[in-house]
Amino acid sequence: MFNTLQEKFPLIQKFALLGGIVAIYLTAVGVVITFSLRNLIGTFVSLGHVFLVLGAVGAGVLIAQQFKDEDDASTYVAGFLTGAMSSVSLILFNIVVQLFVVQASEEGVFHLREMFVNFSPDSLAFLTFGQGFLFGNVLLFFLFGLMGLLGVSFIRLPEKIRRGWINGLIWVFSVGLFSENVSQVIRELFKYSGTSFNKILFTQKALNPVAAIVLFALTFAFGYMGIKTATSQKWAAMPVEKQKTGRIVITVMAVIFVAALPWLVGLFLSQALFIIGMYVMMGLGLNIVVGYAGLLDLGYVAFFAFGAYTMGILTTTGVLGRSDLNFWTALPFAMLVGVLWGVLLGFPVLRMRGDYLAIVTLGFGEIIRILALSNWLAPLGGGAQGVLHIPQPEFFGLSMNSPQAMYYLVVLGAVLAAFVTIRLRDSRLGRQWMAMREDEDVAEAMGINLVQTKLLAFSIGAAFSALAGSIFAARLGNIFPHSFNILISINALALIIVGGLGSIPGVVVGAIILIGLPEMLREFAEYRLLMYGILLIIMMIVKPDGFMPEARRRQEIKDEKDFLTEQAAKSEG
Amino acid sequence: MAMLEINDIHTYYGNIHALKGISLTVEEGEIVTLIGANGAGKTTTLRTISGLLTPREGSISYLGNDITGVPAHDLVYQRMAMVPEGRGVFAKLTVQENLEMGAYSRNDKEGIARDFERVFELFPRLKERRKQVAGTLSGGEQQMLATGRAMMTSPRLLMLDEPSMGLAPVLVDAVFDAIVEINKEGTTILLVEQNALMALSIANRGYVLQTGQIVLHDDAAALKQNEMVQKAYLGMD
Ligand SMILES: Nc1ncnc2c1ncn2[C@@H]1O[C@H](COP(=O)(O)OP(=O)(O)OP(=O)(O)O)[C@@H](O)[C@H]1O
Numbered sequence: 186m187f188n189t190l191q192e193k194f195p196l197i198q199k200f201a202l203l204g205g206i207v208a209i210y211l212t213a214v215g216v217v218i219t220f221s222l223r224n225l226i227g228t229f230v231s232l233g234h235v236f237l238v239l240g241a242v243g244a245g246v247l248i249a250q251q252f253k254d255e256d257d258a259s260t261y262v263a264g265f266l267t268g269a270m271s272s273v274s275l276i277l278f279n280i281v282v283q284l285f286v287v288q289a290s291e292e293g294v295f296h297l298r299e300m301f302v303n304f305s306p307d308s309l310a311f312l313t314f315g316q317g318f319l320f321g322n323v324l325l326f327f328l329f330g331l332m333g334l335l336g337v338s339f340i341r342l343p344e345k346i347r348r349g350w351i352n353g354l355i356w357v358f359s360v361g362l363f364s365e366n367v368s369q370v371i372r373e374l375f376k377y378s379g380t381s382f383n384k385i386l387f388t389q390k391a392l393n394p395v396a397a398i399v400l401f402a403l404t405f406a407f408g409y410m411g412i413k414t415a416t417s418q419k420w421a422a423m424p425v426e427k428q429k430t431g432r433i434v435i436t437v438m439a440v441i442f443v444a445a446l447p448w449l450v451g452l453f454l455s456q457a458l459f460i461i462g463m464y465v466m467m468g469l470g471l472n473i474v475v476g477y478a479g480l481l482d483l484g485y486v487a488f489f490a491f492g493a494y495t496m497g498i499l500t501t502t503g504v505l506g507r508s509d510l511n512f513w514t515a516l517p518f519a520m521l522v523g524v525l526w527g528v529l530l531g532f533p534v535l536r537m538r539g540d541y542l543a544i545v546t547l548g549f550g551e552i553i554r555i556l557a558l559s560n561w562l563a564p565l566g567g568g569a570q571g572v573l574h575i576p577q578p579e580f581f582g583l584s585m586n587s588p589q590a591m592y593y594l595v596v597l598g599a600v601l602a603a604f605v606t607i608r609l610r611d612s613r614l615g616r617q618w619m620a621m622r623e624d625e626d627v628a629e630a631m632g633i634n635l636v637q638t639k640l641l642a643f644s645i646g647a648a649f650s651a652l653a654g655s656i657f658a659a660r661l662g663n664i665f666p667h668s669f670n671i672l673i674s675i676n677a678l679a680l681i682i683v684g685g686l687g688s689i690p691g692v693v694v695g696a697i698i699l700i701g702l703p704e705m706l707r708e709f710a711e712y713r714l715l716m717y718g719i720l721l722i723i724m725m726i727v728k729p730d731g732f733m734p735e736a737r738r739r740q741e742i743k744d745e746k747d748f749l750t751e752q753a754a755k756s757e758g
Numbered sequence: 759m760a761m762l763e764i765n766d767i768h769t770y771y772g773n774i775h776a777l778k779g780i781s782l783t784v785e786e787g788e789i790v791t792l793i794g795a796n797g798a799g800k801t802t803t804l805r806t807i808s809g810l811l812t813p814r815e816g817s818i819s820y821l822g823n824d825i826t827g828v829p830a831h832d833l834v835y836q837r838m839a840m841v842p843e844g845r846g847v848f849a850k851l852t853v854q855e856n857l858e859m860g861a862y863s864r865n866d867k868e869g870i871a872r873d874f875e876r877v878f879e880l881f882p883r884l885k886e887r888r889k890q891v892a893g894t895l896s897g898g899e900q901q902m903l904a905t906g907r908a909m910m911t912s913p914r915l916l917m918l919d920e921p922s923m924g925l926a927p928v929l930v931d932a933v934f935d936a937i938v939e940i941n942k943e944g945t946t947i948l949l950v951e952q953n954a955l956m957a958l959s960i961a962n963r964g965y966v967l968q969t970g971q972i973v974l975h976d977d978a979a980a981l982k983q984n985e986m987v988q989k990a991y992l993g994m995d
């Protein structure tokens with residue numbers, strides 16, 4: 186064992202350094218401290234702790250992968266060493282803070298904190314667990330060692346235990362993180378039963394330690410017994426008719442779930458659900474343009490703006506009002522305007538491909554926003570003042586003025602968009618898009634009219650975006666040019682990439698991750714873009730096809746593997 | 759009347775004068791080959807005929823109609839097909855789906871089914887690999903697929919741009935055999951090739967292209983004996 190460790194010591198050093206860099210980075214930019222306000226279990230495990238040990242755990246995982254062929258004992262020792270050594274950077278950090286901030290604070294010899302705001306006594310106290318300088322640092326060292334072990338355990342434990350272990354940890358982490366939302370749901374569910382589960386489960390917006398242990402034990406057991414695989418095997422073994430009824434039952438349950446969701450999660454999250462739904466609509470539209478037709482459009486927000494402004498101007502009761510249409514009668518016009526502009530903006534870029542197209546559409550998006558802001562168009566769209574007093578839609582005489590009601594509207598729109606997308610994908614037009622995306626010249630040589638095919642992609646995508654825009658306008662009641670900035674385009678694009686380009690479930694998953702999560706973690710808004718960036722980078726490295734790759738792409742990955750193994754067999758034989 | 763008649767065409771890429779007055783004819787049922795050095799304008803000629811480029815001067819007539827400036831996607835319906843240089847298969851689609859895309863312009867189900875059979879007879883390897891994603895085919899198989907896909911448009915005139923490029927000699931033979939077979943079944947062929955010897959051995963007539971102009975044109979057998987051709991393109995002294 187000693188020999189193996191000695192031999193692989195450079196690797197241990199390397200990963201420890203890596204883990205240390207991650208840890209000190211997250212600490213120095215303040216992620217650790219800020220997120221320490223969000224407790225996961227009781228008051229002693231917070232999201233900050235998770236970020237603190239992320240580097241050490243990661244280093245443990247990496248080292249375990251390098252020790253694939255070694256025995257368990259040396260791997261675990263290596264994991265501990267790697268983790269513990271990655272704490273060195275933080276111990277140095279503590280020393281620096283102790284010397285130059287805590288002890289120098291009165292005289293102010295050297296004002297480190299003027300440059301580095303997070304080199305603070307608070308950070309120091311957090312990193313030493315309030316246990317004093319010396320003992321605290323020793324504790325930190327050993328904790329990081331344990332976290333290295335944790336990383337190794339993710340790779341090394343026997344299959345069944347590993348499954349239970351990871352399952353349990355994920356559940357405890359997620360429930361702890363979203364304690365507030367989970368308790369809200371439980372409150373709604375047991376509103377009339379009188380018992381208060383929440384008191385048992387949660388303390389101060391975090392999981393109660395005992396509850397955490399119970400939850401862990403339960404989910405561990407589920408993972409250990411492999412409930413998921415067992416269920417899917419049973420499902421596969423079922424006769425076809427039974428699967429059919431099963432599918433109907435699942436669909437009905439899904440519909441009930443989606444319908445009940447806004448009432449379960451409360452007002453604030455209903456608003457988040459509304460925004461997610463809106464982005465799903467936009468994502469589906471952009472997915473047609475980028476995912477199916479392969480046209481990289483970075484100015485997608487323009488159509489969102491057209492939809493919102495058309496809805497606003499047509500229905501407002503304020504000074505800009507031009508007609509007395511209501512939401513429903515104005516909706517077709519809003520979408521029509523979107524389609525028309527889709528075609529209009531599509532024409533000039535017909536001959537462009539790839540990066541050129543991206544740059545030009547990016548420009549379009551900005552031009553539209555600046556035009557909306559200009560005095561020149563102020564008589565029409567209100568300039569910087571925007572359009573005010575946009576009434577909410579009415580449904581059989583009832584005003585849909587709650588987030589919940591608007592949520593239903595947005596779900597309806599998203600379902601419609603998904604339906605249209607599926608039908609188009611499987612149609613002749615869908616094949617035209619795919620062929621065009623793969624090779625424009627060959628597509629043309631097969632008899633595909635590129636002009637028509639491109640314009641259809643642009644205009645259908647624009648229609649979805651305009652639909653989302655009109656609902657957005659009706660929900661907010663007033664719209665301003667600055668709401669239509671490039672970030673909306675970027676969000677929509679990022680979510681379809683994260684979900685899996687071309688995949689419809691991927692759009693939903695992408696919207697939940699990129700739009701929903703930040704809404705739920707609002708108090709950390711300053712780190713939103715940082716997290717966003719990190720997530721995208723990690724995604725592109727580990728899961729370049731997105732969380733839910735399109736069925737076709739999954740097939741392709743499989744085929745490629747088959748092909749490679751076949752080739753390998755051939756060359757050996 | 760010739761099937762394809764090109765009259766003094768000039769094609770430009772911006773200011774670059776790529777084709778400087780090219781005229782050629784292809785009779786129904788022939789195999790005609792176009793040979794020339796790199797950059798002579800062979801690909802440009804094919805792209806101009808098939809409507810991907812528009813000539814600035816000159817005219818092209820096909821089956822008695824003037825098709826100058828008619829876009830490529832319309833010419834497919836007049837049963838003209840091209841296999842582009844570098845093959846251009848739809849990498850993400852399976853072999854079967856690629857062939858289906860070839861039949862995009864048609865809706866005669868029986869004819870399509872018949873042509874499927876025909877392609878698989880010509881290229882049995884494609885049949886074996888029907889479900890494989892085209893991007894993972896070998897270079898030779900991709901060439902077969904691209905040719906097969908063009909056959910699926912049911913062309914009367916088939917134009918091929920360097921079908922032998924990058925292929926092992928065995929595969930070159932297979933592809934050329936298939937071309938001869940396709941021609942025997944009644945499809946006229948216009949073949950662009952670097953491999954002049956191969957091309958001239960299956961063609962009826964040939965044209966030699968040099969820097970955007972046709973410098974020589976004769977029966978294939980005669981061209982093979984031509985001193986200049988032997989020196990420049992057949993590598994003989
Ligand atoms: N897209 C383009 N833009 C500018 N010039 C081009 C373009 N395509 C081709 N050319 C030029 O036109 C001339 C003819 O090119 P072409 O591709 O037709 O040659 P080729 O005979 O097919 O050559 P090869 O045997 O190498 O394929 C060359 O000088 C080439 O550089």
Ligand SMILES: [Mg+2]
Nearest residue numbers: 800801802843
């Ligand atoms: Mg060429």
